[in-house]
Amino acid sequence: MSELKHGAVAVVGGGIGGIQATLDLADSGFYVYLIEEGPAIGGRMAQLDKTFPTNDCAMCMLSPKLVEVGRHPNVQIITLASVEALEGQPGNFRITLRQRPRYVDITRCIACGRCIASCVYQDAKFPSEFDVGLGKRKPIYIPFPQAVPLAAVVDPQTCIFFKSGRCPQNCLQACERGALDFTQTERLFSLDVGAVILAPGFEPYDARLVGEYGFGRYANVLTAPQFERLLSASGPTMGKVLRPSDGKAPKKVAFIHCVGSRDLRHQSYCSAVCCMYATKEAIVAKEHDHAIEPTIFYIDLRAYGKGFESLVKRAREEHGVRYVRSMISQIIEIPETKNLLIRYRDDSGSVREEEFDLVVLAVGMRPSTKGQELARKLSIELNQHSFAQTSVFSPVMSTREGVFVTGAFTGPKDIPETVIQASAAAAAVAALLAPARGTRTQAKQYPEELVPDGSPRIGVFVCHCGSNIAGVVDVKAVAEYAKTLPGVVHAENVLYTCSQDNLKHMKDVIREKKLNRVVVASCTPRNLAALFQDTIREAGLNKFLFEMVNIREQCSWVHSDQPERATEKAKSLVRMGVAKARELKPLSVQSVRVAPAALVLGGGLSGMVAALTLADSGFETHLVEKSSELWRDLQELVCIPEGEDVQGLRAKLLRTVRTHPQIRVHTNTTVKEISGFVGNFSSVLRGPQGEERIQHGVVIVATEAYEHKPNEYLYGADARVLTQRELGRALTEGPRVRAKTIVMIQCVERNEKRPYCSRICCAEAIKNALALLQQDPNRQIYVLYREMISYSFLEDLYRRARDSGVIFIHHDEQSLPVVRKENEQIVVTVRDTRLRQEVLIKPDLVVLSTGVVPDPYNEELSRLLKVPLDAQGFFVEAHIKLRPVDCTSHGIFLCGGSHAPGTIPELIAKAQAAAGRAAIILSKGQLEAGGIVASVDQEKCTACLTCLRECPFGAVFINEQGLAEIEAVKCQGCGICAADCPAKAIQLGQFEDIQELRMLEELFHPERMSAV
């Protein structure tokens, strides 16, 4: 291609979506500018306490990603910045940014907090954005403890200096690093990028606008984001659930759903996540304080994602969360107690009044103002709800070529959907900019490693961290003490170990004193270990000959009240670190070549999209389909959006896939065997022309899910009973449906064996009902349902169906509809929960929404790939929130119905995401193996198979000698095998037994302790 393309990308928005897109691109050879409006990346997810459906800690998942972005050589984070303009063409854009001043130099700030402590405001008095106003901050503050970049920021709106110009500016004096700079000004600058990804996210709906709930007037009415902060251990109450009015622990807590959502006065659409987050918050609240009695008031309980149903079940059965299906029209505050009175209709239909101590409003998602502004500045179109306009077949493409959109900017969605879209957008960008891959990134060169010979020569650097450590710990004494320890040939104090000048000094000392081990006693290794490892590597040492001792977060900061004992502890920790350092060994990291091809299993919609995305990125792709045709019928596509030309899409996809030079289509083909590991798989395909062995670096499982064929409701026994898809086909292909009275039954045969929501049937039923009415408006259509799952914008369709006269009848899970034949008449009876009586309908057509089941072929694939299926036969992802399309086994990715049911745009995004994740591996060319991995001493191994059975990553295999061996590329370094090996034949690098035991021996070593 002659046209110049830039190998850099602008990602706008530093929430989880922007972060995922950034990491995917930066890992696959592109330079990324991550542009964030606020002072730190992390977005809404950083504010969450837990995430549904597993109730995992949000910060535990997010924080490592934040650090990774912060340290990534191919990422530049630009905070406090907004986009002003975008000029140029796809591949060759110029983006103009406006960056507000931070007044703090992030390269100097060490987030010690001294400036904050010295601020003229003795008390924090301004509402903290991070704590949604429940907590307070000062004008100078650190956004949150895990913030990246981890640096203070000055808010000029509240800072006295900016407001009055009269301020002693104590902060300037307090900062020992000279990091504060009040002369900074706004900056306008431009960057050359090849593509743009917009991930500005959403805003919670402003609960004040829903006046009847009294938010802002009633002290004890909170929004769900606020309640989330109350639940958070790092929140304003340290995780205690307390009422704002009196600081007392509430007992009865009500959650009100659909605040601002599904309401024509506010937002017509469903916000898609509130049902689940409210359930999560109810459970977590109960876990924090068992006395809490949560009640959830809901309209429809939309538990439609993977694992959602079981979370709701647990909430009901194990945690005693009470669910009441009732819309709440008003909350009344009782002035004396500040308790809240809620009037609702109970199951028996009678209206009751109940008092609650606290009310949580499950506020919906609204399009963010900055997103709308972005759209205007970048000339991209928004939909009728002011979210980014996308098409069903291009779910992450904006209306402007080269500009991609992702996450809640495209509509309400949860974290996994956001992560999927982010990876999909990154994949689309990688395909667009494929020729420019690697043009803006640089691999760092290191000197050749010195092989440590002879005895340990350890250098110990004890950091003052200004006064952060030195103010409590006698750091000079610690360094002096370190000199007395065996193996230590150099020990010194450093003001700031992490400063550029010291890093250079450290390298000089390593060379001068011929150090072969380095110990740094400073802050947590979680942030800076990689920096120091890189430094010693620059000085020619293996990076694993390094140990870090945490005497700040885990010593001076927590023991500032006992300086003597803190010093004593610091010495003990250093003694322990030195003991480990004496035993450190260099670990080698080998490069393994990656076979630059992909194997995609399943030639349906998802398989074709995945194959095309990979092929467009420049990678050879084998597309394997067991039947004779790609996308043989529309079987998997039960939810075809109205007005969309699916046949057209299919024809176009088929044409492109068939003619793409990088795609090899194998129809009538199955996989006979798959061996190898990430980067180097070897598979045998069995097709009409016999067997063929192919080498490939990645596998994408793209089998689809199929409509379940029911056994009940006269299906198969009476031609007037159809499935929803059969009706759909009749509506598009004929013969013409003649029925006048039609009953649709939802959730057919959804039971203990098939407990999950299939996600698409409600929309399918609504769409078909509308189509039937369009043919003949005089039809009577009844939809019998348990919960209507018309999430996100599908809610509009649901509303239209109700307005058009479709009658929706709710029934309990316990009282299912009955279909029988009286003479030749079909009779349907159901107990309507609203009327509280039996309803009898005599339809001339019954349509069953039966949901979807995974491809039975999954079982064989699961065996071949050695990756697990869940109880329902779907593949299990590596992490339900942040790695939704990865398998636990590296190099294997999931999309299509193989992983979970989905609508067409969801399946397309998932296929693109899987392809993008796979392309990261292929684009590297080489993978690093080794470092902190386990290895088996072949002399000692007795082949008991414990490790083989225990390894969560399938990294252990039995070699030709009949002994266990660990595939370094697959090993994740957890050490489970090393701990359980009965022959003590396994050691984990950097955590060897000898290293750990020496630390223990030295920690309380009586002689050396007396030397303290």
Add this chain to the structure above:
Amino acid sequence: MIVADQKPIEEILQMLEPYRKVLFLGCQTCVAVCMAGGEKEVGLLAAAVRLARKHQGRPIEIVEGAVKRQCDDEFNEPWAKTIEQQEAVLSLACGVGVNKLSERFDVPILPALNTKFFGEVERQGVWAEVCAGCGNCILHLTGGICPIARCAKNLLNGPCGGVRADGTCEVAQNGSRPCAWVMIYERLGKLNQRQNLENIFGAKDWSSDRHGGPRKRIREDMLLEG
């Protein structure tokens, strides 16, 4: 494989009471696989015994080691010098290892394990007895399922009256063990060999089992002497 169990720590401490200098010698074969006497267990047991003895005010000096197979002299030989310097050896091998060391060394060899049976790994952490080593194998007639080892009453001609309706054995608590003869019946069905059941076994000759006294096997062609 031979399946063994570690003796209760109290019993081990009692055995070790007279001694202050002891070698704990593990075996890296069967008892390592069944997690009773490999190098890992040696370390754990030694640490536990040291702690207990320190507490009793009678510290003990323990040398820790493990050999490939204690039932072979050659593997034990490198330890000869160490063993001779000890007051006793605590063997974490099966009984065979203890015997073997006792034959070779004039130091008390103490058993740390109770040797239990020949077993299979049912799943990680569970070992089950499936062969009794009776010396007269009939597995080809019983579908590969041994009625001697797996029937509590060693019955050879079908189940006793104690088989429960659900096919479990009356001897095992709460139906935790299937009746060996129900298993044999089903297995033979799968193999189309139910006719085997018509074959009546006479009274079993137990002389090939332990009942005939200690056993020995000699393979003449492999003898090096003579």
Add this chain to the structure above:
Amino acid sequence: MTNSEPKIVAFCCHYCAFAAADLAGVLRLKYPPNVHIIRLPCTGKLDTLYILKAFEAGADGVIVAGCLEGGCHFISGNLRAKKRVLAVKGLLARIGIAPERLEFFNLSSAQGDRFAQIAREMTERIKSLSSSVLTPLPEGKG
């Protein structure tokens, strides 16, 4: 220093408890300096031997702190560790060491306060136990 101060080792998972201890520092929470952290990549790496060796080395108490159940970075390491700790507690009781000196905790990286609380609680707990790790054995044992 006073000799009566109990010495405690905390084996902490890098991803959760170690991060929680860092957060306790960032939040400037206070807890007794008795607790010394040893970082593990995952509590799944915790060899039962380390616990016994810690007591042998002179520790008066041992904390093992892994991720919340379901939250293990390596899927099941924390569950393995929990079982191991339970087994060692049984052994400790039989060799005359109060099993309360060893405890397993699940916590997330966001629970800085919980870490500080655990450190305080364990220090108090161990102070309240008899001064020596080795409490007298019951009669007739050992």
